[in-house]
Amino acid sequence: MAGETDPSMPLKGEPRDLDQEQARLAYTIIESLLEHTRVVSDLIALMAQTLDEDTTKALTQTPVWTAYLDSRRAMERTRAEVEKFAEIMKGLS
Numbered sequence: 001m002a003g004e005t006d007p008s009m010p011l012k013g014e015p016r017d018l019d020q021e022q023a024r025l026a027y028t029i030i031e032s033l034l035e036h037t038r039v040v041s042d043l044i045a046l047m048a049q050t051l052d053e054d055t056t057k058a059l060t061q062t063p064v065w066t067a068y069l070d071s072r073r074a075m076e077r078t079r080a081e082v083e084k085f086a087e088i089m090k091g092l093s
Contacts (some may be wrong), residue, residue: 008027017084023088023089026088027082027085027086027089030078030082030085031082034075034078034082037075041072044068
């Protein structure tokens, strides 16, 4: 009938449960993104070591640097959430 929804389908905006294969894929993707972020952070730290003091001071006073630090803090929180997700995944195995 018109206007009826399929009860097996989630409503728009409602989260749906992941099956084990989807959850593993999601974890793998997230883990790869976090690892890439860690490597990029290490590269930035290494590059910063090659800068003189004046350049470093100028760089760290820019909005771009502030945004980088904010993003890095957010990724650290995300890492904790991914570790929690990993524990849940282990429980599904």
